[in-house]
Amino acid sequence: MEKELAKAYDASKVEDEIYKEWEDSGFFNPDNLKDAKKPFVISMPPPNATGKLHIGHAMFLTLEDLMIRYHRMKGDKALWIPGTDHAAIASNAKVEAQLKEKGKTKYDFGQEKFIEEVQNYISNSQDTIRNQIRKMGSSCDWSRERFTMDEGLTNAVQTMFVDMHKDDLIYQGFRIVNWCPHCESTLADDEVEHKDQDAQLYYMKYGPFIVATSRPETKLGDTGVAVHPKDDRYKEYVGQVLEVDLAGHKIKVKVFADPEVDQEFGSGVIGVTPAHSQVDYAFADKYGLEMIQVIDQQGNMTKEAGKYAGQSVKEARKNFVKDLEAVGLLDKVEDYSQATSICYRCGAAIEPLMSKQWFVNVNKASKKLGKQSLKEKSIEVVKNGDINIVPDRFNKIYFNWMENLHDWCISRQIWFGHRMPVWYKLDDKEKNSPVVQVESPGKDYIQESDTLDTWFSSSLWTFSTLGWPEKTKDLKEFHPTQVMETGYDILFFWVARMIMMTTYAMGEVPFENVYLHGLVRTRDGSKMSKSKPETIIDPLDMIKDYGTDALRLSLLIGTSPGNDIKLYKEKIASYRNFVNKLWNVSRFIFSTYEKPAGYSDPQPETAIDKAILTLFDDLINKTTKDFDKFQFGQAGDRVYDFVWHEFADWYLEISKFEKTESKPQILYYILENILRLMHPMIPFVTETLWKNLDKKEMLMIAPWPEQGGYDHKEELKTFRKAKEIITDIRNLRAVYQVKPKEIINAKITKEISAEGQQLIANLAKINFTNDISKKGSVSLEYLDLALGEVIDLDQEKARLEKEKKNLENYLTGLEKKIKNIKYLDNAPPNIVEQDKLRLEEKKAEFEELERQLDAI
RNA sequence: GGAUUCGUAGCUCAGCUGGUUAGAGCGCUAUCCUCACACGAUAGAAGUCACAGGUUCGAAUCCUGUCGAAUCCACCA
Numbered sequence: 001m002e003k004e005l006a007k008a009y010d011a012s013k014v015e016d017e018i019y020k021e022w023e024d025s026g027f028f029n030p031d032n033l034k035d036a037k038k039p040f041v042i043s044m045p046p047p048n049a050t051g052k053l054h055i056g057h058a059m060f061l062t063l064e065d066l067m068i069r070y071h072r073m074k075g076d077k078a079l080w081i082p083g084t085d086h087a088a089i090a091s092n093a094k095v096e097a098q099l100k101e102k103g104k105t106k107y108d109f110g111q112e113k114f115i116e117e118v119q120n121y122i123s124n125s126q127d128t129i130r131n132q133i134r135k136m137g138s139s140c141d142w143s144r145e146r147f148t149m150d151e152g153l154t155n156a157v158q159t160m161f162v163d164m165h166k167d168d169l170i171y172q173g174f175r176i177v178n179w180c181p182h183c184e185s186t187l188a189d190d191e192v193e194h195k196d197q198d199a200q201l202y203y204m205k206y207g208p209f210i211v212a213t214s215r216p217e218t219k220l221g222d223t224g225v226a227v228h229p230k231d232d233r234y235k236e237y238v239g240q241v242l243e244v245d246l247a248g249h250k251i252k253v254k255v256f257a258d259p260e261v262d263q264e265f266g267s268g269v270i271g272v273t274p275a276h277s278q279v280d281y282a283f284a285d286k287y288g289l290e291m292i293q294v295i296d297q298q299g300n301m302t303k304e305a306g307k308y309a310g311q312s313v314k315e316a317r318k319n320f321v322k323d324l325e326a327v328g329l330l331d332k333v334e335d336y337s338q339a340t341s342i343c344y345r346c347g348a349a350i351e352p353l354m355s356k357q358w359f360v361n362v363n364k365a366s367k368k369l370g371k372q373s374l375k376e377k378s379i380e381v382v383k384n385g386d387i388n389i390v391p392d393r394f395n396k397i398y399f400n401w402m403e404n405l406h407d408w409c410i411s412r413q414i415w416f417g418h419r420m421p422v423w424y425k426l427d428d429k430e431k432n433s434p435v436v437q438v439e440s441p442g443k444d445y446i447q448e449s450d451t452l453d454t455w456f457s458s459s460l461w462t463f464s465t466l467g468w469p470e471k472t473k474d475l476k477e478f479h480p481t482q483v484m485e486t487g488y489d490i491l492f493f494w495v496a497r498m499i500m501m502t503t504y505a506m507g508e509v510p511f512e513n514v515y516l517h518g519l520v521r522t523r524d525g526s527k528m529s530k531s532k533p534e535t536i537i538d539p540l541d542m543i544k545d546y547g548t549d550a551l552r553l554s555l556l557i558g559t560s561p562g563n564d565i566k567l568y569k570e571k572i573a574s575y576r577n578f579v580n581k582l583w584n585v586s587r588f589i590f591s592t593y594e595k596p597a598g599y600s601d602p603q604p605e606t607a608i609d610k611a612i613l614t615l616f617d618d619l620i621n622k623t624t625k626d627f628d629k630f631q632f633g634q635a636g637d638r639v640y641d642f643v644w645h646e647f648a649d650w651y652l653e654i655s656k657f658e659k660t661e662s663k664p665q666i667l668y669y670i671l672e673n674i675l676r677l678m679h680p681m682i683p684f685v686t687e688t689l690w691k692n693l694d695k696k697e698m699l700m701i702a703p704w705p706e707q708g709g710y711d712h713k714e715e716l717k718t719f720r721k722a723k724e725i726i727t728d729i730r731n732l733r734a735v736y737q738v739k740p741k742e743i744i745n746a747k748i749t750k751e752i753s754a755e756g757q758q759l760i761a762n763l764a765k766i767n768f769t770n771d772i773s774k775k776g777s778v779s780l781e782y783l784d785l786a787l788g789e790v791i792d793l794d795q796e797k798a799r800l801e802k803e804k805k806n807l808e809n810y811l812t813g814l815e816k817k818i819k820n821i822k823y824l825d826n827a828p829p830n831i832v833e834q835d836k837l838r839l840e841e842k843k844a845e846f847e848e849l850e851r852q853l854d855a856i
Numbered sequence: 857g858g859a860u861u862c863g864u865a866g867c868u869c870a871g872c873u874g875g876u877u878a879g880a881g882c883g884c885u886a887u888c889c890u891c892a893c894a895c896g897a898u899a900g901a902a903g904u905c906a907c908a909g910g911u912u913c914g915a916a917u918c919c920u921g922u923c924g925a926a927u928c929c930a931c932c933a
Contacts (some may be wrong), residue, residue, distance in 0.1 A: 570867095
């Protein structure tokens with residue numbers, strides 16, 4: 001023992017120092033784990049380099065660090081690769097917002113200068129984030145840290161693009177895409193959110209029809225009218241081309257019949273606007289309709305919109321409706337709830353627009369994928385078990401999404417992001433003849449100004465971080481990775497795309513297991529949001545107040561894979577209390593006993609010794625199994641219970657009077673192995689306490705505990721029985737308000753071992769004597785207790801009667817069960833055996849109760 | 857319109873392939889500043905496991921339906 005331990009554990013005093021020792025040791029880097037062979041690799045989901053960590057990050061850092069530390073202790077070559085994501089759209093938006101505060105826009109800077117601004121901003125955020133990851137105790141390999149826009153990863157992105165283009169899996173296409181007028185960029189289908197909004201449905205007179213629409217202004221670009229083939233109301237018009245006058249704006253529409261049309265909705269007539277609706281575009285394709293674009297990329301009306309040209313969509317709608325009304329073309333307006341598309345980043349309404357973009361073809365068979373498409377391959381590797389998703393209900397969700405996947409639009413019109421390796425001749429204004437290669441083809445070429453979807457680069461994350469496309473040693477040794485741990489909210493955005501891109505590029509899966517955690521929510525179950533700052537739990541504040549270990553436990557215990565958790569201060573505080581309990585257990589052991597020689601193989605002497613070692617063996621076994629099955633919450637719960645309610649509450653208390661040579665051995669043995677078992681969950685306090693064991697090596701690389709081979713079932717039973725008797729006596733004391741210090745006389749009425757007597761005497765404050773006064777005495781199984789004058793015999797009788805009744809009911813049920821022939825025929829023998837034993841035990845208890853009642 | 861999850865003590869949740877009289881933490885009640893810990897100790901109260909059926913010797917656990925909460929997917933003008 002070097003120094004006295006403080007009365008209470010102060011996390012803030014030790015955590016930074018301990019982290020530095022870990023980091024300096026070099027063991028975060030698996031190359032320094034000398035005897036380790038089997039790789040265990042996790043690629044850290046790279047946080048967006050846009051600000052600071054939130055509680056969701058704390059969640060994944062806790063879970064991933066737990067797995068990494070567990071495997072490192074098990075002797076695996078544990079590698080956790082950290083990194084950050086450039087988060088193209090988010091970074092652009094953040095910096096643009098900052099500029100706006102200064103009254104400027106990105107156009108004041110120009111693309112080059114603006115990108116510099118973004119880079120400055122990102123590099124600041126990265127520093128913050130690195131420190132915060134350290135604060136959580138994360139044992140990741142900083143020497144391998146990557147950034148989605150560093151040189152290596154940029155090379156990977158461009159190489160991938162060129163490869164896929166060669167294989168026709170990336171192509172340029174002119175079609176309807178999701179356009180966010182606020183971000184001024186395209187979005188992928190899954191970056192669009194659908195929300196029901198209160199809207200108006202306008203019924204307008206439209207030639208011979210009435211057409212219902214929520215967006216009247218788009219009707220200016222109509223080129224078709226769709227009705228149902230069986231709708232007799234409109235039969236005569238099908239096949240005709242009509243000229244329709246919309247308050248002075250003339251359009252030509254071709255009438256056609258299609259079974260897709262719902263006769264019940266609106267008027268049963270659809271005005272078809274191919275340039276501004278996905279559905280209508282499909283119609284146009286099928287029936288050969290013209291396309292007229294009436295809305296531009298800023299969300300304003302084009303010159304095709306006639307007198308409304310230049311107006312915003314909103315203005316145009318108002319004015320157009322007014323005009324319709326003026327000439328009596330507006331039939332009626334109804335309120336209804338409309339499923340509107342909004343941008344998942346900024347919340348602006350999405351405009352479906354025609355545009356030339358780059359796409360990943362998910363349906364085209366590829367030689368590289370054994371003649372399967374990206375989609376088919378991605379489904380296959382999950383179906384055949386190459387990838388295991390935890391919890392498995394997400395399999396279904398994954399398959400459903402994959403099966404319905406459309407081509408992925410990967411080009412974005414924002415300035416900051418990966419430039420595409422695409423070049424056009426200077427005079428190719430329409431961008432019709434792209435040259436796809438990493439290097440510029442020559443001076444008379446300019447590079448495509450669009451950038452790539454952020455998820456394109458992150459989908460390469462597991463292998464680009466290991467050096468791909470170079471054939472590096474790391475790539476060979478550490479890919480595929482073992483676990484991808486992330487939130488279920490990015491299953492599609494990220495996990496699915498990693499599977500798609502990695503199976504193509506590497507011919508293998510990116511990871512063997514996917515562990516999906518839930519979202520951290522507020523106490524009432526709502527999402528923590530920036531608009532309600534009081535609901536946000538800042539991990540750094542919690543670390544300051546309660547320590548990192550307490551925060552980590554609060555994110556582990558009581559959680560299960562895929563399920564959301566509610567987090568609040570009181571919860572974290574209760575785990576702070578646990579950490580302090582562990583601290584004081586250790587403090588007691590260290591200050592009471594010198595470290596005994598040879599304690600790693602303790603020799604139990606008493607029944608209690610044997611019982612606690614048996615329980616502890618079981619704990620080691622179950623914790624290991626739970627970790628292997630990703631049941632971290634359960635593992636935490638179990639260890640918590642053992643430490644507090646078996647080891648501290650009973651064994652430690654017993655060691656205070658049952659003085660044997662075995663005690664210091666066993667106390668040190670169990671304590672040391674508790675520190676090992678709990679290290680992956682609460683690394684700081686365990687490593688700090690470990691120092692008092694004077695070990696050569698740090699706990700972080702100490703071997704994972706193995707069972708000691710203690711299996712003393714009889715002694716365990718004795719221990720349980722003793723606890724029961726002691727609790728019963730304590731209960732009586734409480735009921736009759738015997739002073740805690742007062743010693744009760746008792747006579748033994750059945751055989752009871754000397755060890756048992758000692759336990760009862762000390763823990764229930766009993767003095768054994770044959771001379772107890774009959775008055776005010778009560779009989780308990782094994783004992784007659786004299787409770788002095790305090791006892792109320794009537795009250796005691798009533799208490800016992802109640803207990804007897806309970807037991808009687810239970811016994812009746814059990815007896816009936818055991819006599820049931822069907823039960824005997826069907827139940828497994830061990831269950832029957834168990835029940836018979838229980839029946840005997842309870843019968844004995846019942847008889848004892850009767851005896852006690854007679855005595856009163 | 858498809859799909860999923862959840863509904864267990866006042867609150868937050870465990871309970872994995874059906875087998876003790878259903879558990880924990882917080883809160884609550886009572887007694888204690890007992891020589892590791894008041895971030896503590898001891899004892900206790902508290903649940904028809906949403907509801908209704910079914911399968912089974914046996915159901916909180918499996919199946920069906922109902923009600924309630926939430927989430928995801930989807931091109932309803």
